[in-house]
Amino acid sequence: MQQETRTLTGNEAVALATKQLRPHVVAAYPITPQTGIIETFSEYVSNGEVDTELVLAESEHSAMSICVGAAAAGSRVATATSSQGLALMAEIVYIAAGMRLPMVMAVTNRALSGPLNIHCDHSDSMMVRDSGWIQIFCRDAQEAYDSILIATRLSEKQSVRLPAMVCYDGFFVSHNLTPVQILTDESVFSFVGPFKAGVDLLDTLHPATMGALALQNYYLEFKRAQAEAMRQALDWAPQIQEEFRLVSGRSYGMFQQYRLEDAQLVLIALGSVSRTAEVVVDRLRSAGWKVGILAPRFYRPFPRAELSSALVGKRAIAVLDRADSCGAFTGPLGLEVKSALFDHGVTVPVWNMIYGLGGRNITEQDIEGIFFQLLKIVQTGTAPPEDADYFGVREGPAEAGGSQKWVEVSTLRN
């Protein structure tokens, strides 16, 4: 298990993993905070370290279109984007999944406009959560590196053949320099294996038509087949992650858990905040609190059954959402967790919080406060609010009869 420790940003780790996949084609367009991936990857290409056709497209819509074309022509394909870039791609994102083309895309999570914002939240990935792409959310640079490799294997599995997104927090992970364990080029390539094309449009001896029209009499069947592919991904992911453990020594589940087993108060969150929460859990544990963390890695396919059984017997749960589902009055992760628990008959108070939108920081003290609130819910037996709370949002004074401590003097003069 030969490995090397390097200090890399999340973006550099992803660029390195992408190089080790030896993709035939990478097509991309720069956008903050993803740019570092393609910058680093371009260096690899110009230094001759990887034999990839790198296409710097004129937009993300074109970049994803090129990826679709290249994958249909029998290539291993990778790309990366963020926020507005993913929004511009969205049309072709659905087509890549509908045409069942394997590829891997790093999504460096950034808030969607407007208002214009370049910082981290998960609204971009959530926008395309129903597109038929596998979505893996990573907590740190190591996971981002590892997940590029795992996602590629899963995406290219013949019974799956769905494109995969590897999502990680913009700036918090993408621009943060940390030690990352790197596998050798050889062990990566023996793990992912050479690309085996499902379809190869350049194979003129076996001509094929892709992307043909499917109207009322066919479309439904294709979508049903796509749902089945997602179920196959759910079945195959554990085995592929186990194979990865044998190569790397790093073990991944459908979700990551931290001191969860005997925990009574549980925090559920995607991304880097669940690492921060580990510090808080350790502190509270040493004070005798039974607290733990569940960090879903796979948001699509969502491990409903496994997640529900891991939460049986818990006393109170806080679900942190770094995206809103406007009008659902619950964040996208909150919706998944509540529906999974309901379907599996697990009754436990769930407090959903929208936090950290547009890169708003969440501190260890904040997370500690959330656990205190969970404890209060258990002690008082009060149900958490049905609608999501907006964590850390500035509240104005109440409209009337509020306890205002500030009076405009000018209004008194009039």
Place this chain on the structure above:
Amino acid sequence: MQTELGSGVDFYVNKAIGSAMESPGVEAIGAELVEVRWHGRGGQGAVTGAKILARAATKEGLWIQAFSEFGPERRGAPVLAFNRIGANEIRTYAPVEEPDVVVVIDPALLERAVLRGLKAEGWLVVNTPFSPRQVARNVSFSGTVATLDAAAVSREASLPPLANIPMLGALAAATGLIQRSALEEAVFETFRASLGEETARKNVRAVNLAWSQVRIGHYLDPGSTEEENECALPSWQELEPGGTLYQPGSARDYLTGMWRSSYPLFKREECNDCLRCWVFCPDTSIMTNEGKVTGIDLQYCKGCGVCAAVCPRDALKMVPEN
């Protein structure tokens, strides 16, 4: 109304509804809800026909729906339009699967497939110079058949050869679904707003002519209709991932010649085999043999007219379909 006299013992005309008795609307056909499917081609006015029928029904205080279904939209491509007409509020937005009435605006579309779902005791209203009995026999239908030579009606009303308005008249007359006065009013209002009063009057005349010229008939003993043999489509498990087709040339199975409203007439003696038509034809419908044009493949020719437009001689000329 003409009658089909001396046509044999098994087919009678002049069903006792329709124009003969200035129908009282939906109740005349003894149903709470009447569903109509129109078969036409893009540009022939099936959708407009459905809309005018809806407006006329509204004038009679009936509840209506008019909607359409398109494939890849294109002038000349087969289109479907639908009506629902009822005495009470219609709440379903489901597709019309078992219509009471089928209207075929384009005679070239008349084949057994237009009967799909049509109730055995329903109405088939066809634009054709043929008799109702010939149509009933041709598609082996056991309900009531109405036919109208819409082109003749349009000519007589000094209108361009559009079949939708005459067929609207035929439909209303045959089924008794709508009173003539309400239909005339709806037609007049629609055309006055878009094309002026003179055209509106001509269209009202077309309705009148259709009313008097429509031929209606049905078997005395309703015979059984043969079951349509729908070819089975694959299940979702049987589909190739992403819809990849490995069979080359599957477009060959899709006969687009049905879309045509005019066709290129080829004069071999005028042709110098420059092959411009062969280059420009979007459907490879120009047949050649050793560099010589041998004819037009009418199974696929959609009648776009590009070949005639690029022909430097008079070897290709577009002629209306008959």
